[in-house]
Amino acid sequence: xxxxxxxxxxxxxxxxxxxxxxxxxxxxxxxxxxxxxxxxxxxxxxxxxxxxxxxxxxxxxxxxxxxxxxxxxxxxxxxxxxxxxxxxxxxxxxxxxxxxxxxxxxxxxxxxxxxxxxxxxxxxxxxxxxxxxxxxxxxxxxxxxxxxxxxxxxxxxxxxxxxxxxxxxxxxxxxxxxxxxxxxxxxxxxxxxxxxxxxxxxxxxxxxxxxxxxxxxxxxxxxxxxxx
Amino acid sequence: xxxxxxxxxxxxxxxxxxxxxxxxxxxxxxxxxxxxxxxxxxxxxxxxxxxxxxxxxxxxxxxxxxxxxxxxxxxxxxxxxxxxxxxxxxxxxxxxxxxxxxxxxxxxxxxxxxxxxxxxxxxxxxxxxxxxxxxxxxxxxxxxxxxxxxxxxxxxxxxxxxxxxxxxxxxxxxxxxxxxxxxxxxxxxxxxxxxxxxxxxxxxxxxxxxxxxxxxxxxxxxxxxxxx
Numbered sequence: 001x002x003x004x005x006x007x008x009x010x011x012x013x014x015x016x017x018x019x020x021x022x023x024x025x026x027x028x029x030x031x032x033x034x035x036x037x038x039x040x041x042x043x044x045x046x047x048x049x050x051x052x053x054x055x056x057x058x059x060x061x062x063x064x065x066x067x068x069x070x071x072x073x074x075x076x077x078x079x080x081x082x083x084x085x086x087x088x089x090x091x092x093x094x095x096x097x098x099x100x101x102x103x104x105x106x107x108x109x110x111x112x113x114x115x116x117x118x119x120x121x122x123x124x125x126x127x128x129x130x131x132x133x134x135x136x137x138x139x140x141x142x143x144x145x146x147x148x149x150x151x152x153x154x155x156x157x158x159x160x161x162x163x164x165x166x167x168x169x170x171x172x173x174x175x176x177x178x179x180x181x182x183x184x185x186x187x188x189x190x191x192x193x194x195x196x197x198x199x200x201x202x203x204x205x206x207x208x209x210x211x212x213x214x215x216x217x218x219x220x221x222x223x224x225x226x227x228x
Numbered sequence: 229x230x231x232x233x234x235x236x237x238x239x240x241x242x243x244x245x246x247x248x249x250x251x252x253x254x255x256x257x258x259x260x261x262x263x264x265x266x267x268x269x270x271x272x273x274x275x276x277x278x279x280x281x282x283x284x285x286x287x288x289x290x291x292x293x294x295x296x297x298x299x300x301x302x303x304x305x306x307x308x309x310x311x312x313x314x315x316x317x318x319x320x321x322x323x324x325x326x327x328x329x330x331x332x333x334x335x336x337x338x339x340x341x342x343x344x345x346x347x348x349x350x351x352x353x354x355x356x357x358x359x360x361x362x363x364x365x366x367x368x369x370x371x372x373x374x375x376x377x378x379x380x381x382x383x384x385x386x387x388x389x390x391x392x393x394x395x396x397x398x399x400x401x402x403x404x405x406x407x408x409x410x411x412x413x414x415x416x417x418x419x420x421x422x423x424x425x426x427x428x429x430x431x432x433x434x435x436x437x438x439x440x441x442x443x444x445x446x447x448x449x450x451x452x453x454x455x456x
Contacts, residue, residue, distance in 0.1 A: 009444050120426050163454040167437065195440030198348050203437060205430035209395065212423030216237050219455040226391040226450040228441060 009193060012181040019043040020182070021077030023070045023092065024084030026057045029108065032154025033081055033146060036162070038063035040185035047073025074099035079106060079182065081146065082133065086111040086122070089129055093136045100140045106179055107133045107200075108146035110207040118212055121205030128201035130169065143170035143179045144200040145191070147207055150220040154186075161188030164222025168193055169200045192225045237421060240409040247271045248410070249305030251298045251320065252312030254285045257336065260382025261309060261374060264390070266291035268413035275301025302327035307334060307410065309374065310361065314339040314350070317357055321364045329367045334407055335428075336374035337361075338435040346440055349433030356429035358397065371398035371407045372428040373419070375435055378448040382414075389416030392450025396421055397428045420453045 020037050022030045025046025038044040038061065046061075047070035048054035054067030074080050074096050080103050084092050089109050093100070109129040111122040126132040130144035145168040153159050166183035168191050170176040180191030194203060206223075213221040248265050250258045253274025266272040266289065274289075275298035276282035282295030302308050302324050308331050312320050317337050321328070337357040339350040354360040358372035373396040381387050394411035396419050398404040408419030422431060434451075441449040 117424060117426075120424075121430055169437075193441065193444050194437045196345060198345075199433070199436045199440060202349055202430040202433035205427070206434060208427045209397075209422045209431060212427060213421065213453060213456060216421050217456045221456055222454040224452045224454055225441060226452055227447040228445045228449055 012177050012184065012191070015178055015181040015185065016041060018079050018178075018182065019045070019077045021045045021047060021073040021080040023047045023073060023080060023082050023096070025067070025073070026053055027083055027085070028151035028155065029146075029149075030081070030083035031057060031061060032149070032151040033083060033108075034065050035061050035063065036154050036186040037182070038065050040187075042185065045073045045076050047071075071096055071099050074103065077103070079104045079178070081106045081108060083108055085109075086129060090132060090136065093133055097137060097139075100137050103140050104175055104178060105133060105137055105140045105142045106146065106182075107142060107144050110147055110204045112205075112208055118215060119208040121208050124201065127198060128204050130197050130200040130204070134197055141170075141172055141175045142197065143168060143172075143175050144197060144203065145169070145179045145183060147204050148210055148223055149186075149189070150222065153220050162186055162222070163188055163224070165190045165192045165224050167203050167223070167225075169195050169197055169203060171196050192228055240405050240412065240419070243406055243409040243413065244269060246307050246406075246410065247273070247305045249273045249275060249301040249308040251275045251301060251308060251310050251324070253295070253301070254281055255311055255313070256379035256383065257374075257377075258309070258311035259285060259289060260377070260379040261311065261336075262293055263289050263291065264382050264414040265410070266293050268415075270413065273301045273304050275299075299324055299327050302331065305331070307332045307406070309334045309336060311336055313337075314357060318360060318364065321361055325365060325367075328365050331368050332403055332406060333361060333365055333368045333370045334374065334410075335361045335370060335372050338375055338432045340433075340436055346443060347436040349436050352429065355426060356432050358425050358428040358432070362425055369398075369400055369403045370425065371396060371403050372425060372431065373397070373407045373411060375432050376438055376451055377414075377417070378450065381448050390414055390450070391416055391452070393418045393420045393452050395431050395451070395453075397423050397425055397431060399424050420456055
Protein backbone atom coordinates (compact mmCIF):
# COMPACT_ATOMS: atom_id res chain seq x y z
CA UNK A 1 0.00 0.00 0.00
CA UNK A 2 1.24 3.48 -0.81
CA UNK A 3 2.80 5.71 1.78
CA UNK A 4 0.25 8.40 0.97
CA UNK A 5 -2.53 6.12 2.06
CA UNK A 6 -0.64 4.99 5.14
CA UNK A 7 -0.53 8.58 6.30
CA UNK A 8 -4.24 8.78 7.16
CA UNK A 9 -5.50 5.76 9.09
CA UNK A 10 -9.10 6.94 8.77
CA UNK A 11 -9.05 6.86 4.96
CA UNK A 12 -10.29 3.41 3.98
CA UNK A 13 -10.84 1.77 0.58
CA UNK A 14 -14.20 1.19 -1.11
CA UNK A 15 -14.99 -2.48 -0.53
CA UNK A 16 -18.60 -2.49 -1.72
CA UNK A 17 -17.74 -4.73 -4.69
CA UNK A 18 -16.20 -7.52 -2.61
CA UNK A 19 -17.78 -10.96 -2.60
CA UNK A 20 -17.72 -12.26 0.96
CA UNK A 21 -17.68 -15.88 2.04
CA UNK A 22 -18.41 -17.09 5.56
CA UNK A 23 -17.04 -20.50 6.50
CA UNK A 24 -19.13 -22.03 9.24
CA UNK A 25 -21.82 -19.72 7.98
CA UNK A 26 -24.63 -21.83 9.38
CA UNK A 27 -23.59 -21.05 12.98
CA UNK A 28 -25.01 -18.07 14.85
CA UNK A 29 -22.07 -15.73 14.34
CA UNK A 30 -21.67 -16.74 10.71
CA UNK A 31 -25.35 -16.27 9.93
CA UNK A 32 -25.37 -12.92 11.68
CA UNK A 33 -22.37 -11.59 9.78
CA UNK A 34 -23.70 -12.97 6.48
CA UNK A 35 -27.03 -11.27 7.07
CA UNK A 36 -25.57 -7.86 7.93
CA UNK A 37 -23.09 -7.87 5.04
CA UNK A 38 -25.81 -8.93 2.60
CA UNK A 39 -28.00 -6.13 3.97
CA UNK A 40 -25.11 -3.78 3.14
CA UNK A 41 -25.26 -4.94 -0.47
CA UNK A 42 -22.46 -7.51 -0.57
CA UNK A 43 -22.70 -10.74 -2.52
CA UNK A 44 -22.45 -13.20 0.36
CA UNK A 45 -21.96 -16.96 0.33
CA UNK A 46 -22.11 -19.10 3.42
CA UNK A 47 -20.16 -22.33 3.64
CA UNK A 48 -20.82 -25.46 5.64
CA UNK A 49 -19.52 -29.00 5.72
CA UNK A 50 -22.94 -29.88 4.31
CA UNK A 51 -23.67 -27.91 1.14
CA UNK A 52 -27.39 -28.71 1.31
CA UNK A 53 -27.60 -27.35 4.81
CA UNK A 54 -25.68 -24.23 3.71
CA UNK A 55 -28.15 -23.70 0.87
CA UNK A 56 -31.10 -24.20 3.21
CA UNK A 57 -29.82 -21.70 5.82
CA UNK A 58 -28.89 -19.27 3.03
CA UNK A 59 -32.49 -19.43 1.87
CA UNK A 60 -33.68 -18.61 5.39
CA UNK A 61 -31.38 -15.58 5.53
CA UNK A 62 -32.57 -14.40 2.12
CA UNK A 63 -31.05 -11.17 0.77
CA UNK A 64 -29.47 -13.12 -2.12
CA UNK A 65 -27.20 -15.11 0.20
CA UNK A 66 -25.98 -18.37 -1.39
CA UNK A 67 -24.94 -21.59 0.34
CA UNK A 68 -22.16 -23.95 -0.72
CA UNK A 69 -19.70 -26.40 0.76
CA UNK A 70 -16.94 -24.68 2.74
CA UNK A 71 -14.46 -25.44 -0.04
CA UNK A 72 -16.62 -24.05 -2.85
CA UNK A 73 -17.44 -21.04 -0.68
CA UNK A 74 -13.72 -20.37 -0.17
CA UNK A 75 -13.01 -20.61 -3.90
CA UNK A 76 -15.95 -18.37 -4.84
CA UNK A 77 -15.12 -15.35 -2.70
CA UNK A 78 -12.56 -12.53 -2.44
CA UNK A 79 -12.75 -12.26 1.32
CA UNK A 80 -13.42 -15.31 3.46
CA UNK A 81 -14.55 -14.99 7.08
CA UNK A 82 -13.75 -17.98 9.29
CA UNK A 83 -16.59 -18.42 11.78
CA UNK A 84 -16.27 -22.07 12.70
CA UNK A 85 -16.11 -23.46 16.24
CA UNK A 86 -12.60 -23.38 17.70
CA UNK A 87 -12.59 -27.17 17.97
CA UNK A 88 -12.68 -27.58 14.19
CA UNK A 89 -10.55 -24.55 13.32
CA UNK A 90 -7.16 -26.09 12.56
CA UNK A 91 -8.58 -29.09 10.71
CA UNK A 92 -10.83 -27.01 8.46
CA UNK A 93 -8.13 -24.52 7.54
CA UNK A 94 -5.65 -27.30 6.84
CA UNK A 95 -8.17 -28.91 4.49
CA UNK A 96 -8.88 -25.60 2.74
CA UNK A 97 -5.28 -24.48 2.39
CA UNK A 98 -5.38 -24.65 -1.41
CA UNK A 99 -8.84 -23.13 -1.75
CA UNK A 100 -7.78 -20.16 0.40
CA UNK A 101 -4.48 -19.49 -1.39
CA UNK A 102 -4.20 -15.79 -2.21
CA UNK A 103 -7.44 -14.93 -0.40
CA UNK A 104 -7.98 -12.42 2.35
CA UNK A 105 -8.98 -14.59 5.31
CA UNK A 106 -10.70 -12.94 8.27
CA UNK A 107 -10.57 -15.02 11.43
CA UNK A 108 -13.20 -14.27 14.08
CA UNK A 109 -12.84 -17.45 16.11
CA UNK A 110 -12.69 -17.20 19.91
CA UNK A 111 -10.92 -20.08 21.66
CA UNK A 112 -13.05 -20.24 24.82
CA UNK A 113 -13.94 -22.83 27.37
CA UNK A 114 -17.07 -22.84 29.52
CA UNK A 115 -17.80 -24.17 32.97
CA UNK A 116 -20.26 -23.36 35.73
CA UNK A 117 -18.43 -20.06 36.43
CA UNK A 118 -18.88 -18.95 32.84
CA UNK A 119 -16.49 -18.50 29.94
CA UNK A 120 -12.71 -18.47 30.07
CA UNK A 121 -9.90 -18.14 27.56
CA UNK A 122 -8.19 -21.28 26.35
CA UNK A 123 -4.42 -21.28 25.91
CA UNK A 124 -3.55 -21.56 22.23
CA UNK A 125 -0.14 -22.89 21.31
CA UNK A 126 0.28 -20.44 18.43
CA UNK A 127 -0.85 -17.53 20.65
CA UNK A 128 -4.28 -17.08 19.10
CA UNK A 129 -6.70 -18.61 16.62
CA UNK A 130 -5.63 -15.96 14.13
CA UNK A 131 -1.96 -16.84 14.48
CA UNK A 132 -2.85 -20.49 14.09
CA UNK A 133 -4.68 -19.57 10.87
CA UNK A 134 -1.68 -17.59 9.65
CA UNK A 135 0.63 -20.51 10.38
CA UNK A 136 -1.55 -22.93 8.43
CA UNK A 137 -2.49 -20.55 5.60
CA UNK A 138 0.98 -19.28 4.77
CA UNK A 139 -0.11 -18.31 1.26
CA UNK A 140 -3.19 -16.37 2.36
CA UNK A 141 -3.42 -12.95 3.98
CA UNK A 142 -4.84 -13.43 7.49
CA UNK A 143 -6.56 -10.71 9.48
CA UNK A 144 -8.37 -11.06 12.83
CA UNK A 145 -11.68 -9.23 13.34
CA UNK A 146 -15.38 -9.50 14.33
CA UNK A 147 -14.67 -11.31 17.62
CA UNK A 148 -16.93 -9.28 19.86
CA UNK A 149 -19.98 -8.59 17.75
CA UNK A 150 -23.03 -10.12 19.38
CA UNK A 151 -24.61 -12.77 17.16
CA UNK A 152 -27.92 -12.06 18.90
CA UNK A 153 -27.82 -8.44 17.79
CA UNK A 154 -26.60 -9.30 14.28
CA UNK A 155 -29.57 -11.62 13.83
CA UNK A 156 -32.19 -9.40 15.48
CA UNK A 157 -34.35 -7.81 12.79
CA UNK A 158 -35.45 -5.13 15.25
CA UNK A 159 -31.84 -3.93 15.63
CA UNK A 160 -31.04 -1.43 12.87
CA UNK A 161 -27.64 -0.36 14.13
CA UNK A 162 -24.96 -2.23 16.09
CA UNK A 163 -23.33 -0.05 18.75
CA UNK A 164 -19.82 -1.49 18.71
CA UNK A 165 -16.41 -1.14 17.14
CA UNK A 166 -14.75 -4.08 15.44
CA UNK A 167 -11.10 -4.44 16.41
CA UNK A 168 -9.04 -5.40 13.35
CA UNK A 169 -5.59 -6.97 13.69
CA UNK A 170 -3.04 -7.92 11.10
CA UNK A 171 0.48 -7.47 9.85
CA UNK A 172 -0.38 -6.11 6.40
CA UNK A 173 -1.80 -2.61 6.15
CA UNK A 174 -3.68 -3.12 2.89
CA UNK A 175 -5.49 -6.14 4.35
CA UNK A 176 -6.40 -4.52 7.66
CA UNK A 177 -7.66 -1.44 5.80
CA UNK A 178 -9.97 -3.63 3.70
CA UNK A 179 -11.32 -5.44 6.75
CA UNK A 180 -11.84 -2.17 8.64
CA UNK A 181 -13.83 -0.91 5.66
CA UNK A 182 -15.78 -4.18 5.53
CA UNK A 183 -16.67 -3.92 9.22
CA UNK A 184 -17.94 -0.40 8.64
CA UNK A 185 -20.41 -1.76 6.07
CA UNK A 186 -22.45 -3.01 9.04
CA UNK A 187 -24.62 -0.12 10.15
CA UNK A 188 -23.36 1.41 13.40
CA UNK A 189 -20.02 -0.39 13.34
CA UNK A 190 -16.55 1.09 12.92
CA UNK A 191 -13.50 -0.97 12.05
CA UNK A 192 -10.60 0.12 14.24
CA UNK A 193 -7.02 -1.01 13.72
CA UNK A 194 -5.92 -2.70 16.94
CA UNK A 195 -2.43 -3.99 16.30
CA UNK A 196 -0.44 -6.81 14.78
CA UNK A 197 -1.54 -10.41 14.68
CA UNK A 198 0.68 -11.22 17.65
CA UNK A 199 -1.73 -9.15 19.75
CA UNK A 200 -4.86 -10.99 18.57
CA UNK A 201 -4.94 -13.51 21.44
CA UNK A 202 -6.17 -11.05 24.04
CA UNK A 203 -8.81 -9.70 21.67
CA UNK A 204 -10.17 -13.19 21.11
CA UNK A 205 -10.03 -13.90 24.85
CA UNK A 206 -11.83 -10.68 25.75
CA UNK A 207 -14.98 -12.30 24.41
CA UNK A 208 -15.00 -14.20 27.73
CA UNK A 209 -15.15 -10.85 29.54
CA UNK A 210 -18.01 -9.66 27.38
CA UNK A 211 -19.88 -12.87 28.23
CA UNK A 212 -19.29 -12.14 31.94
CA UNK A 213 -20.69 -8.63 31.46
CA UNK A 214 -23.69 -10.00 29.57
CA UNK A 215 -24.48 -12.29 32.50
CA UNK A 216 -23.99 -9.67 35.20
CA UNK A 217 -25.79 -6.81 33.48
CA UNK A 218 -28.27 -8.77 31.32
CA UNK A 219 -27.05 -6.99 28.17
CA UNK A 220 -25.32 -7.64 24.85
CA UNK A 221 -22.10 -5.80 25.62
CA UNK A 222 -19.83 -4.41 22.95
CA UNK A 223 -16.74 -2.22 22.97
CA UNK A 224 -16.13 1.24 21.60
CA UNK A 225 -12.69 2.76 21.35
CA UNK A 226 -12.59 6.33 22.63
CA UNK A 227 -10.51 9.17 21.19
CA UNK A 228 -10.29 7.43 17.78
CA UNK B 229 -22.60 -9.13 50.39
CA UNK B 230 -26.37 -9.39 50.60
CA UNK B 231 -28.46 -10.97 47.86
CA UNK B 232 -30.52 -7.79 47.65
CA UNK B 233 -27.46 -5.82 46.65
CA UNK B 234 -26.33 -8.51 44.22
CA UNK B 235 -29.59 -8.10 42.36
CA UNK B 236 -28.71 -4.70 40.88
CA UNK B 237 -25.19 -4.54 39.45
CA UNK B 238 -25.49 -0.79 38.93
CA UNK B 239 -26.04 -0.07 42.64
CA UNK B 240 -22.59 0.58 44.10
CA UNK B 241 -21.44 1.45 47.62
CA UNK B 242 -20.34 4.89 48.83
CA UNK B 243 -16.57 4.74 48.91
CA UNK B 244 -15.83 8.43 49.47
CA UNK B 245 -14.42 7.73 52.95
CA UNK B 246 -11.78 5.25 51.76
CA UNK B 247 -8.09 6.03 52.21
CA UNK B 248 -6.29 4.95 49.05
CA UNK B 249 -2.66 3.93 48.76
CA UNK B 250 -0.75 3.64 45.50
CA UNK B 251 2.31 1.39 45.53
CA UNK B 252 4.74 2.50 42.86
CA UNK B 253 2.99 5.82 43.14
CA UNK B 254 5.95 7.75 41.79
CA UNK B 255 5.53 6.20 38.33
CA UNK B 256 3.35 7.80 35.67
CA UNK B 257 0.30 5.59 36.14
CA UNK B 258 0.57 5.75 39.92
CA UNK B 259 0.91 9.53 39.98
CA UNK B 260 -2.00 9.89 37.59
CA UNK B 261 -4.33 7.71 39.65
CA UNK B 262 -3.22 9.37 42.90
CA UNK B 263 -3.92 12.79 41.42
CA UNK B 264 -7.40 11.94 40.14
CA UNK B 265 -8.48 10.16 43.33
CA UNK B 266 -7.18 13.05 45.46
CA UNK B 267 -9.10 15.45 43.21
CA UNK B 268 -12.19 13.37 43.99
CA UNK B 269 -11.63 14.00 47.69
CA UNK B 270 -9.90 10.81 48.78
CA UNK B 271 -7.09 10.75 51.28
CA UNK B 272 -4.31 9.38 49.05
CA UNK B 273 -0.85 8.12 49.94
CA UNK B 274 1.74 7.16 47.39
CA UNK B 275 4.37 4.59 48.18
CA UNK B 276 7.85 4.11 46.77
CA UNK B 277 10.93 2.09 47.64
CA UNK B 278 12.38 5.46 48.63
CA UNK B 279 10.15 7.25 51.17
CA UNK B 280 11.88 10.59 50.58
CA UNK B 281 11.21 10.35 46.87
CA UNK B 282 7.57 9.43 47.58
CA UNK B 283 7.20 12.49 49.81
CA UNK B 284 8.79 14.70 47.18
CA UNK B 285 6.53 13.48 44.34
CA UNK B 286 3.52 13.69 46.68
CA UNK B 287 4.38 17.34 47.26
CA UNK B 288 4.47 17.91 43.50
CA UNK B 289 1.03 16.33 43.10
CA UNK B 290 -0.34 18.42 45.95
CA UNK B 291 -4.04 17.94 46.84
CA UNK B 292 -3.06 16.62 50.27
CA UNK B 293 -1.33 13.55 48.85
CA UNK B 294 1.21 12.02 51.25
CA UNK B 295 4.31 9.98 50.42
CA UNK B 296 5.69 7.02 52.38
CA UNK B 297 7.68 3.85 51.85
CA UNK B 298 5.68 1.17 50.04
CA UNK B 299 5.31 -0.78 53.28
CA UNK B 300 4.07 2.16 55.35
CA UNK B 301 1.76 3.14 52.50
CA UNK B 302 0.27 -0.37 52.46
CA UNK B 303 -0.29 -0.34 56.23
CA UNK B 304 -1.84 3.15 56.22
CA UNK B 305 -4.59 2.57 53.64
CA UNK B 306 -7.86 0.65 53.23
CA UNK B 307 -7.47 0.13 49.51
CA UNK B 308 -4.03 -0.32 47.97
CA UNK B 309 -3.48 0.08 44.24
CA UNK B 310 -0.47 -1.79 42.84
CA UNK B 311 1.07 0.32 40.07
CA UNK B 312 4.63 -0.97 39.99
CA UNK B 313 6.50 -2.14 36.89
CA UNK B 314 5.81 -5.79 36.03
CA UNK B 315 9.46 -6.65 36.56
CA UNK B 316 9.26 -5.89 40.29
CA UNK B 317 5.69 -7.08 40.85
CA UNK B 318 6.18 -10.49 42.46
CA UNK B 319 9.11 -9.39 44.63
CA UNK B 320 7.31 -6.33 45.99
CA UNK B 321 4.11 -8.19 46.81
CA UNK B 322 6.03 -11.01 48.46
CA UNK B 323 7.82 -8.46 50.65
CA UNK B 324 4.54 -6.71 51.54
CA UNK B 325 2.52 -9.84 52.23
CA UNK B 326 2.07 -9.00 55.93
CA UNK B 327 1.44 -5.30 55.37
CA UNK B 328 -1.30 -6.11 52.85
CA UNK B 329 -3.07 -8.73 54.97
CA UNK B 330 -6.81 -8.05 55.04
CA UNK B 331 -6.53 -5.15 52.59
CA UNK B 332 -8.33 -4.68 49.33
CA UNK B 333 -5.53 -4.79 46.75
CA UNK B 334 -6.19 -3.41 43.28
CA UNK B 335 -3.73 -4.63 40.68
CA UNK B 336 -3.35 -2.50 37.55
CA UNK B 337 -0.07 -3.95 36.31
CA UNK B 338 0.26 -4.83 32.61
CA UNK B 339 2.86 -7.49 31.80
CA UNK B 340 4.06 -6.15 28.45
CA UNK B 341 7.17 -6.38 26.38
CA UNK B 342 8.32 -3.85 23.81
CA UNK B 343 10.35 -4.16 20.62
CA UNK B 344 10.61 -2.20 17.39
CA UNK B 345 7.15 -3.39 16.34
CA UNK B 346 5.59 -2.00 19.49
CA UNK B 347 4.09 -3.57 22.58
CA UNK B 348 3.15 -7.20 23.07
CA UNK B 349 1.72 -9.28 25.87
CA UNK B 350 4.09 -11.34 27.97
CA UNK B 351 3.08 -14.85 29.02
CA UNK B 352 2.54 -14.98 32.77
CA UNK B 353 2.81 -18.32 34.50
CA UNK B 354 -0.11 -17.60 36.83
CA UNK B 355 -2.23 -16.36 33.89
CA UNK B 356 -2.06 -12.67 34.74
CA UNK B 357 -0.41 -10.17 37.05
CA UNK B 358 -3.62 -10.10 39.08
CA UNK B 359 -3.63 -13.87 39.52
CA UNK B 360 0.02 -13.72 40.52
CA UNK B 361 -0.94 -11.11 43.13
CA UNK B 362 -3.77 -13.29 44.39
CA UNK B 363 -1.44 -16.27 44.66
CA UNK B 364 1.10 -14.31 46.69
CA UNK B 365 -1.41 -12.33 48.77
CA UNK B 366 -3.61 -15.19 49.88
CA UNK B 367 -4.84 -13.21 52.89
CA UNK B 368 -5.75 -10.08 50.91
CA UNK B 369 -8.69 -9.46 48.59
CA UNK B 370 -7.30 -8.94 45.09
CA UNK B 371 -9.15 -7.13 42.32
CA UNK B 372 -7.83 -6.18 38.86
CA UNK B 373 -8.66 -2.72 37.46
CA UNK B 374 -7.34 0.53 35.97
CA UNK B 375 -5.23 -1.21 33.28
CA UNK B 376 -6.25 0.92 30.33
CA UNK B 377 -6.49 4.42 31.72
CA UNK B 378 -4.00 6.66 29.98
CA UNK B 379 -1.42 8.07 32.40
CA UNK B 380 -1.00 11.01 30.03
CA UNK B 381 -4.68 11.92 30.38
CA UNK B 382 -4.73 11.30 34.13
CA UNK B 383 -1.85 13.73 34.56
CA UNK B 384 -3.06 16.37 32.09
CA UNK B 385 -4.48 19.32 34.01
CA UNK B 386 -6.35 20.43 30.88
CA UNK B 387 -8.34 17.17 30.87
CA UNK B 388 -11.37 17.51 33.14
CA UNK B 389 -13.04 14.24 32.27
CA UNK B 390 -11.60 10.87 31.20
CA UNK B 391 -13.65 9.23 28.46
CA UNK B 392 -13.15 5.57 29.36
CA UNK B 393 -14.59 2.73 31.35
CA UNK B 394 -12.48 0.86 33.87
CA UNK B 395 -12.89 -2.90 33.60
CA UNK B 396 -12.99 -4.44 37.08
CA UNK B 397 -12.28 -8.13 37.65
CA UNK B 398 -12.43 -10.23 40.76
CA UNK B 399 -13.92 -13.24 42.45
CA UNK B 400 -15.58 -11.43 45.35
CA UNK B 401 -18.61 -9.27 44.63
CA UNK B 402 -18.19 -6.91 47.58
CA UNK B 403 -14.63 -6.11 46.50
CA UNK B 404 -15.40 -5.59 42.81
CA UNK B 405 -18.34 -3.35 43.78
CA UNK B 406 -16.01 -1.18 45.89
CA UNK B 407 -13.45 -0.90 43.09
CA UNK B 408 -16.13 -0.10 40.51
CA UNK B 409 -17.32 2.70 42.79
CA UNK B 410 -13.75 3.88 43.29
CA UNK B 411 -13.16 4.03 39.52
CA UNK B 412 -16.30 6.11 39.15
CA UNK B 413 -14.81 8.71 41.50
CA UNK B 414 -12.63 9.78 38.58
CA UNK B 415 -14.66 12.24 36.54
CA UNK B 416 -15.90 10.67 33.31
CA UNK B 417 -15.04 7.11 34.27
CA UNK B 418 -17.38 4.21 34.93
CA UNK B 419 -16.31 1.03 36.70
CA UNK B 420 -17.72 -1.96 34.83
CA UNK B 421 -17.60 -5.51 36.15
CA UNK B 422 -15.75 -7.57 33.57
CA UNK B 423 -15.49 -11.05 35.02
CA UNK B 424 -13.54 -13.23 37.41
CA UNK B 425 -9.85 -12.92 38.06
CA UNK B 426 -9.13 -15.84 35.73
CA UNK B 427 -10.18 -13.54 32.88
CA UNK B 428 -7.82 -10.70 33.88
CA UNK B 429 -4.93 -11.74 31.63
CA UNK B 430 -6.54 -10.59 28.41
CA UNK B 431 -7.57 -7.30 29.99
CA UNK B 432 -3.99 -6.63 31.03
CA UNK B 433 -2.73 -7.68 27.60
CA UNK B 434 -5.21 -5.47 25.77
CA UNK B 435 -3.10 -2.53 26.87
CA UNK B 436 -0.74 -3.59 24.06
CA UNK B 437 -3.61 -3.13 21.59
CA UNK B 438 -4.38 0.31 22.97
CA UNK B 439 -0.72 1.24 22.52
CA UNK B 440 -0.96 0.06 18.88
CA UNK B 441 -4.03 2.24 18.39
CA UNK B 442 -2.29 5.21 20.01
CA UNK B 443 0.56 4.86 17.52
CA UNK B 444 -1.62 4.39 14.46
CA UNK B 445 -4.18 7.09 15.22
CA UNK B 446 -2.05 9.48 17.32
CA UNK B 447 -4.55 9.34 20.19
CA UNK B 448 -4.91 8.24 23.79
CA UNK B 449 -7.33 5.40 23.20
CA UNK B 450 -9.68 4.10 25.85
CA UNK B 451 -12.52 1.60 25.89
CA UNK B 452 -16.20 2.04 26.59
CA UNK B 453 -18.55 -0.88 27.10
CA UNK B 454 -21.77 -0.48 25.12
CA UNK B 455 -25.24 -1.56 26.26
CA UNK B 456 -24.17 -1.42 29.95
